Amino acid sequence: MKRWSHAFGAVLLLLAGIxxxxxxxxxxxxxxxxxxxxxxxxxDPELKTLQMYVxxxxxxxxxKGRKLELIHYDTGGNAKDAVNFVKRLIKNDNVDLLxxxxxxxxxxxxxxxxxxEGIPFISLAGGVEIIEPVKKWVFKxxxxxxxxxxxxxxxxxxxxxxxxxxxxxxxxxxxSGRAQILKLAPDYGITxxxxxxxxNKDTDMTAQLTKIRSSDAQAxxxxxxGQAPAIVTKNIKQLxxxxxxxxxxxxxxxxxxxxxxxxxxxxxxPAAALVVAAQLxxxxxxxxxxxxxxxxxxxKHGPVSTFGGHAYDGLMIAVAAIERAGGPDKAKVRDEIxxxxxxxxxxxxxxxxPQDHMGLNLDAFKLLExxxxxxxxxx
Amino acid sequence: MPEQxxxxxxxxxxxxxxxxxxxxxxxxxxxxxxVVNFAQGEFVMLGAMTAIALLNAGLPLLVAAxxxxxxxxxxxxxxxxxxxxxxxxxxxxxxIIITIGAAxxxxxxxxxxxxxxxxxxxxxxxxxxxxxxGATVLPQSLWVLGVTVVLVALVRAFFNxxxxxxxxxxCAFNRTAAQAVGINVKVMLRLxxxxxAGLGALAGILIAPITFSSYEAGVMLGLKGFSAAIVGGIxxxxxxVAGGVLLGVLEALGAGLVSSxxxxxxxxxxxxxxxxxxxxxxxxxxxxxxV
Numbered sequence: 001m002k003r004w005s006h007a008f009g010a011v012l013l014l015l016a017g018i019x020x021x022x023x024x025x026x027x028x029x030x031x032x033x034x035x036x037x038x039x040x041x042x043x044d045p046e047l048k049t050l051q052m053y054v055x056x057x058x059x060x061x062x063x064k065g066r067k068l069e070l071i072h073y074d075t076g077g078n079a080k081d082a083v084n085f086v087k088r089l090i091k092n093d094n095v096d097l098l099x100x101x102x103x104x105x106x107x108x109x110x111x112x113x114x115x116x117e118g119i120p121f122i123s124l125a126g127g128v129e130i131i132e133p134v135k136k137w138v139f140k141x142x143x144x145x146x147x148x149x150x151x152x153x154x155x156x157x158x159x160x161x162x163x164x165x166x167x168x169x170x171x172x173x174x175x176s177g178r179a180q181i182l183k184l185a186p187d188y189g190i191t192x193x194x195x196x197x198x199x200n201k202d203t204d205m206t207a208q209l210t211k212i213r214s215s216d217a218q219a220x221x222x223x224x225x226g227q228a229p230a231i232v233t234k235n236i237k238q239l240x241x242x243x244x245x246x247x248x249x250x251x252x253x254x255x256x257x258x259x260x261x262x263x264x265x266x267x268x269x270p271a272a273a274l275v276v277a278a279q280l281x282x283x284x285x286x287x288x289x290x291x292x293x294x295x296x297x298x299x300k301h302g303p304v305s306t307f308g309g310h311a312y313d314g315l316m317i318a319v320a321a322i323e324r325a326g327g328p329d330k331a332k333v334r335d336e337i338x339x340x341x342x343x344x345x346x347x348x349x350x351x352x353x354p355q356d357h358m359g360l361n362l363d364a365f366k367l368l369e370x371x372x373x374x375x376x377x378x379x
Numbered sequence: 380m381p382e383q384x385x386x387x388x389x390x391x392x393x394x395x396x397x398x399x400x401x402x403x404x405x406x407x408x409x410x411x412x413x414v415v416n417f418a419q420g421e422f423v424m425l426g427a428m429t430a431i432a433l434l435n436a437g438l439p440l441l442v443a444a445x446x447x448x449x450x451x452x453x454x455x456x457x458x459x460x461x462x463x464x465x466x467x468x469x470x471x472x473x474x475i476i477i478t479i480g481a482a483x484x485x486x487x488x489x490x491x492x493x494x495x496x497x498x499x500x501x502x503x504x505x506x507x508x509x510x511x512x513g514a515t516v517l518p519q520s521l522w523v524l525g526v527t528v529v530l531v532a533l534v535r536a537f538f539n540x541x542x543x544x545x546x547x548x549x550c551a552f553n554r555t556a557a558q559a560v561g562i563n564v565k566v567m568l569r570l571x572x573x574x575x576a577g578l579g580a581l582a583g584i585l586i587a588p589i590t591f592s593s594y595e596a597g598v599m600l601g602l603k604g605f606s607a608a609i610v611g612g613i614x615x616x617x618x619x620v621a622g623g624v625l626l627g628v629l630e631a632l633g634a635g636l637v638s639s640x641x642x643x644x645x646x647x648x649x650x651x652x653x654x655x656x657x658x659x660x661x662x663x664x665x666x667x668x669x670v
Contacts, residue, residue, distance in 0.1 A: 040495045196639045201599045203590035206390040207634035227497040
């Protein structure tokens with residue numbers, strides 16, 4: 001046994017020696033995103049953003065004199081694949097940190113491995129359960145669904161509306177959003193008079209909305225992703241329902257306005273400032289960051305979405321932490337990510353702490369209304 | 380309450396007409412070759428996506444719709460000629476697997492051509508809802524219903540009144556005998572694929588303003604259309620139409636009266652029940668082996 005441990009030690013020394021010789025090895029960033037499948041509209045801009053900025057950072061000489069290397073696997077939205085890819089990233093590819101996990105499902109599935117192996121992980125998914133309770137190695141950059149619910153409720157309170165109808169899809173994002181709405185509603189004195197659901201691939205929701213029409217709701221909240229919220233929006237207009245409609249931050253992209261067309265007029269939703277960057281006052285510290293990201297992304301890939309912005313935020317926070325830590329040492333980088341403060345990203349200003357591994361507050365969300373086919377800031 | 384019920388029915392019949400058109404496509408090809416063509420949903424997607432692309436390129440709606448339908452018919456013919464025909468001697472299961480492969484291939488091509496985004500088509504005649512006795516109907520729903528009725532009538536007339544249609548039916552009943560009386564089975568098979576591709580494309584174009592389209596929109600529609608064909612008794616075109624409408628209405632009633640979470644479950648439970656008690660479908664021919 002002892003002999004073995006000697007041999008093991010010798011091998012370790014040898015490896016360490018190799019490590020020293022190759023001090024200019026690239027810093028490896030492991031990534032697993034949902035680039036194909038139903039959530040591809042999230043993962044696709046995330047990957048493009050990561051690739052674009054890794055390339056740009058390398059052109060500027062890399063981080064601490066070392067190039068960055070992005071190793072990416074597509075999970076297709078399958079949590080089982082996500083777990084396998086993360087194991088591969090950690091054990092075979094020997095990455096220094098992880099940025100990825102497009103969906104809450106993918107992220108939650110890999111957390112046990114991340115915690116066991118002790119590797120800094122910045123998630124790009126929305127669910128509040130990712131950072132609550134706080135996990136030592138896990139951080140995230142997008143706003144949580146609880147913040148979205150709170151933002152909508154604040155606006156409802158301002159308008160004096162307290163009876164709402166809820167309609168949500170059957171995906172993870174939808175269900176998690178529904179749970180947060182149910183949980184927060186009593187705090188704002190809001191009662192749910194209808195709670196309907198639909199399948200995310202459904203093509204018609206008029207039956208559910210007819211039920212809502214006959215309830216005494218004063219406003220409708222729809223929490224969903226993809227094309228389904230656009231169909232809900234159109235169906236509402238089709239049924240002649242004139243109640244105020246609130247959507248979630250899940251549809252904060254131009255595609256939603258294009259799909260829903262005229263029916264989208266007057267729809268309100270909480271969203272990151274990225275989609276309305278040009279409308280922000282010049283004094284807003286976020287404005288230059290947003291415009292720079294937007295122009296760079298749009299020059300290469302077409303209209304920005306907030307989702308790519310989350311990847312930008314994650315990468316920038318990671319790079320800053322590596323620089324402060326003086327290299328990609330996992331424990332040091334983790335500590336430095338946790339110390340992130342005043343970091344201006346596309347989602348807002350990040351102030352992380354040992355209790356808060358996201359670091360955004362409610363101000364990071366803007367409440368938008370769609371007017372004449374464009375976003376307008378209401379609050 | 381009666382108003383609500385009426386609204387559910389309107390919804391169900393609109394969606395049901397779509398299932399009916401897709402189911403009709405399934406029935407046509409099954410009739411001609413005993414094969415379930417799992418690329419049927421992809422024909423629907425192709426029709427919608429090409430029409431949207433042509434419209435965005437500046438063509439008027441009617442021209443775009445006609446060209447999109449013809450292009451999809453072309454794809455159907457190519458599929459038959461280069462994927463189905465070379466496997467002429469193969470078993471039915473092999474051919475079905477070929478159609479599944481073709482479906483995946485078509486989806487891939489659409490993904491490359493049009494990306495992953497959803498696309499919408501402008502409604503043919505505005506989207507101001509029409510009030511009919513307490514229920515609201517979109518003008519587009521009337522388009523869907525109207526065109527479906529016309530298409531179904533045409534398909535029916537084709538099978539009952541034209542020599543070509545009867546020849547196609549003859550192939551379905553007995554391929555060898557059909558060949559013996561001088562029917563060119565190969566041509567008939569191509570005709571079946573072309574026709575169902577065209578029907579699919581039209582369905583796609585009609586429904587695109589209501590439901591949008593994306594490269595994978597055909598998967599679920601294909602499944603629902605297939606269920607419609609099964610319920611109606613596969614191989615019976617009019618049965619498929621009835622099955623589609625029935626399925627759509629059940630879904631809408633399920634979502635409206637029972638629970639929106641269970642609406643697919645209710646529809647599929649119904650399909651299972653039908654298969655359980657009437658394995659040949661509600662309107663299917665009772666299987667009888669002629670000796």
